[in-house]
Amino acid sequence: xxxxxxxxxxxxxxxxxxxxxxxxxxxxxxxxxxxxxxxxxxxxxxxxxxxxxxxxxxxxxxxxxxxxxxxxxxxxxxxxxxxxxxxxxxxxxxxxxxxxxxxxxxxxxxxxxxxxxxxxxxxxxxxxxxxxxxxxxxxxxxxxxxxxxxxxxxxxxxxxxxxxxxxxxxxxxxxxxxxxxxxxxxxxxxxxxxxxxxxxxxxxxxxxxxxxxxxxxxxxxxxxxxxxxxxxxxxxxxxxxxxxxxxxxxxxxxxxxxxxxxxxxxxxxxxxxxxxxxxxxxxxxxxxxxxxxxxxxxxxxxxxxxxxxxxxxxxxxxxxxxxxxxxxxxxxxxxxxxxxxxxxxxxxxxx
Amino acid sequence: xxxxxxxxxxxxxxxxxxxxxxxxxxxxxxxxxxxxxxxxxxxxxxxxxxxxxxxxxxxxxxxxxxxxxxxxxxxxxxxxxxxxxxxxxxxxxxxxxxxxxxxxxxxxxxxxxxxxxxxxxxxxxxxxxxxxxxxxxxxxxxxxxxxxxxxxxxxxxxxxxxxxxxxxxxxxxxxxxxxxxxxxxxxxxxxxxxxxxxxxxxxxxxxxxxxxxxxxxxxxxxxxxxxxxxxxxxxxxxxxxxxxxxxxxxxxxxxxxxxxxxxxxxxxxxxxxxxxxxxxxxxxxxxxxxxxxxxxxxxxxxxxxxxxxxxxxxxxxxxxxxxxxxxxxxxxxxxxxxxxxxxxxxxxxxx
Numbered sequence: 001x002x003x004x005x006x007x008x009x010x011x012x013x014x015x016x017x018x019x020x021x022x023x024x025x026x027x028x029x030x031x032x033x034x035x036x037x038x039x040x041x042x043x044x045x046x047x048x049x050x051x052x053x054x055x056x057x058x059x060x061x062x063x064x065x066x067x068x069x070x071x072x073x074x075x076x077x078x079x080x081x082x083x084x085x086x087x088x089x090x091x092x093x094x095x096x097x098x099x100x101x102x103x104x105x106x107x108x109x110x111x112x113x114x115x116x117x118x119x120x121x122x123x124x125x126x127x128x129x130x131x132x133x134x135x136x137x138x139x140x141x142x143x144x145x146x147x148x149x150x151x152x153x154x155x156x157x158x159x160x161x162x163x164x165x166x167x168x169x170x171x172x173x174x175x176x177x178x179x180x181x182x183x184x185x186x187x188x189x190x191x192x193x194x195x196x197x198x199x200x201x202x203x204x205x206x207x208x209x210x211x212x213x214x215x216x217x218x219x220x221x222x223x224x225x226x227x228x229x230x231x232x233x234x235x236x237x238x239x240x241x242x243x244x245x246x247x248x249x250x251x252x253x254x255x256x257x258x259x260x261x262x263x264x265x266x267x268x269x270x271x272x273x274x275x276x277x278x279x280x281x282x283x284x285x286x287x288x289x290x291x292x293x294x295x296x297x298x299x300x301x302x303x304x305x306x307x308x309x310x311x312x313x314x315x316x317x318x319x320x321x322x323x324x325x326x327x328x329x330x331x332x333x334x335x336x337x338x339x340x341x342x343x344x345x346x347x348x349x350x351x
Numbered sequence: 352x353x354x355x356x357x358x359x360x361x362x363x364x365x366x367x368x369x370x371x372x373x374x375x376x377x378x379x380x381x382x383x384x385x386x387x388x389x390x391x392x393x394x395x396x397x398x399x400x401x402x403x404x405x406x407x408x409x410x411x412x413x414x415x416x417x418x419x420x421x422x423x424x425x426x427x428x429x430x431x432x433x434x435x436x437x438x439x440x441x442x443x444x445x446x447x448x449x450x451x452x453x454x455x456x457x458x459x460x461x462x463x464x465x466x467x468x469x470x471x472x473x474x475x476x477x478x479x480x481x482x483x484x485x486x487x488x489x490x491x492x493x494x495x496x497x498x499x500x501x502x503x504x505x506x507x508x509x510x511x512x513x514x515x516x517x518x519x520x521x522x523x524x525x526x527x528x529x530x531x532x533x534x535x536x537x538x539x540x541x542x543x544x545x546x547x548x549x550x551x552x553x554x555x556x557x558x559x560x561x562x563x564x565x566x567x568x569x570x571x572x573x574x575x576x577x578x579x580x581x582x583x584x585x586x587x588x589x590x591x592x593x594x595x596x597x598x599x600x601x602x603x604x605x606x607x608x609x610x611x612x613x614x615x616x617x618x619x620x621x622x623x624x625x626x627x628x629x630x631x632x633x634x635x636x637x638x639x640x641x642x643x644x645x646x647x648x649x650x651x652x653x654x655x656x657x658x659x660x661x662x663x664x665x666x667x668x669x670x671x672x673x674x675x676x677x678x679x680x681x682x683x684x685x686x687x688x689x690x691x692x693x694x695x696x697x698x699x700x701x702x
Contacts, residue, residue, distance in 0.1 A: 205373055335439045
């Protein structure tokens with residue numbers, strides 16, 4: 001974060017026609033966005049694109065989710081048809097949707113456009129085909145993927161971010177889809193933060209006590225089996241991660257490298273953000289925590305990253321839904337520094 | 352709220368391609384909006400118009416605010432020129448702005464258009480001239496206004512709401528401007544909820560400990576002097592209210608009468624909402640708490656009304672800023688019930 005731009009944004013906040021500090025956390029957010037861009041006022045973070053990274057999970061065999069694995073591919077089709085909640089929220093707020101197949105088990109049959117670049121400015125969701133592997137291995141008995149596969153997934157995410165920014169996107173929004181993907185998210189959060197499995201493993205899309213108990217046990221078993229080393233982030237992703245988690249880590253890194261803000265959605269993005277921060281600590285400067293997921297691991301991860309979420313509505317859907325709702329707030333924080341008159345220019349007396 | 356429409360919306364939530372309950376408080380909000388409209392899915396709450404009700408306060412003479420009283424009129428000019436924070440947020444989210452002079456002390460010199468109806472669909476803020484009185488009396492030594500003036504201000508608010516809805520608005524957003532107006536808000540909240548003055552009196556736009564202590568004392572003195580009876584809401588408004596508070600109470604009632612949602616901003620709107628609820632308890636069904644103001648009285652008022660705020664960002668600016676930020680979230684909650692595919696229609700398996 002550029003200290004001169006942050007100082008300029010901070011000084012500007014004090015000249016605008018509002019009581020000092022009266023915009024609460026949005027003032028800090030505006031200053032951070034200026035620091036990220038290296039200029040004050042910071043560029044408006046629009047257009048925004050939600051990239052929904054989709055993958056499947058070998059650990060699904062351990063019955064950690066009540067949903068059949070085919071739902072991942074079915075929901076990808078639903079995203080491409082515009083029928084999911086993230087599509088509705090994106091339509092309402094003016095964001096665009098891209099779906100990235102980085103690890104779906106079922107081959108996708110679709111006539112959706114596949115040019116990632118053309119998603120910017122388009123109302124029709126695009127599919128990016130970047131499948132590294134048709135679903136991970138079962139992390140409770142083997143590595144989720146090889147190191148090479150983890151690197152390929154990270155690189156896929158970096159590439160999507162770069163393509164979107166090169167084609168005009170000025171805000172990246174994380175989304176995810178993957179039946180069973182809160183289990184690797186919990187394992188990643190435990191590995192990177194040192195928290196206990198029981199403190200970071202939640203109920204995902206809604207499971208009963210028995211399934212939850214089994215899920216905690218599986219996360220514990222995976223950690224004991226692989227002993228992931230947080231100093232080796234690629235190794236952690238390969239051992240207990242998911243393909244969409246690895247790609248999201250790359251997506252965050254790609255946004256940070258272009259100095260474009262990346263709004264984190266829920267627990268999947270938060271776990272990926274820990275991996276990104278472990279790979280490149282400066283990447284935290286590009287992260288904006290969109291909302292507080294109902295998953296306990298999300299709060300643990302955000303605390304570790306030093307991020308406060310903007311919205312807290314009890315959402316636990318994923319897809320990018322919470323982050324899309326936060327986007328107008330992020331844009332508003334930047335817009336204040338552009339649009340609001342100063343006391344001098346508006347002829348308003350100061351106290 | 353219409354129970355059949357609410358039941359239909361609730362049933363519809365369960366058929367949509369998302370885990371049951373995964374949208375948290377937005378699911379309840381969608382159901383409430385259906386109940387308000389009497390139809391499921393509920394109409395999309397757009398276009399939205401922020402009405403910024405402006406007034407001055409005799410209690411300003413007691414030095415409850417560090418800002419000069421002229422700032423009220425200067426900020427009205429700033430709103431009309433599009434230079435205030437609420438304008439920036441409205442521009443970002445696509446809401447429109449109307450300014451209502453219901454009690455500004457200083458005559459307003461402006462060439463702004465004054466036709467309230469034409470605000471809908473316009474990018475240029477309009478001024479509604481509805482001045483009932485050039486500022487209230489000092490509630491610490493006399494009634495803030497007469498009963499007739501309080502009724503006239505309530506009626507002005509009802510009229511603005513009706514005009515906006517008649518001209519197409521489908522969501523009303525409360526805004527306010529008035530140097531010193533958190534003092535009458537605190538007195539109103541104490542009067543309607545029975546809370547102690549010290550528990551509902553905050554620091555407004557930012558005052559020091561000494562001024563805050565004086566402000567608590569003034570609220571206590573006003574309550575002791577007038578002994579406002581919560582069973583007589585017009586009497587309470589006349590004794591310890593403000594012209595914009597009374598007009599906002601009418602604005603809420605006007606929205607509720609047309610079955611259009613009214614998003615409450617901060618402590619001023621919350622205090623007015625208590626008056627509206629005292630006049631017509633059913634009006635609570637139209638209220639959506641936009642955000643949790645940093646003012647302590649706001650939380651007391653919302654608890655009394657049984658409302659949970661959508662956004663909590665530490666804002667304490669007023670103008671409607673918090674409510675405007677909440678509007679895309681309200682619209683998204685309604686849009687889910689329109690746009691999202693069902694499990695059947697999307698061919699997605701259920702658990």
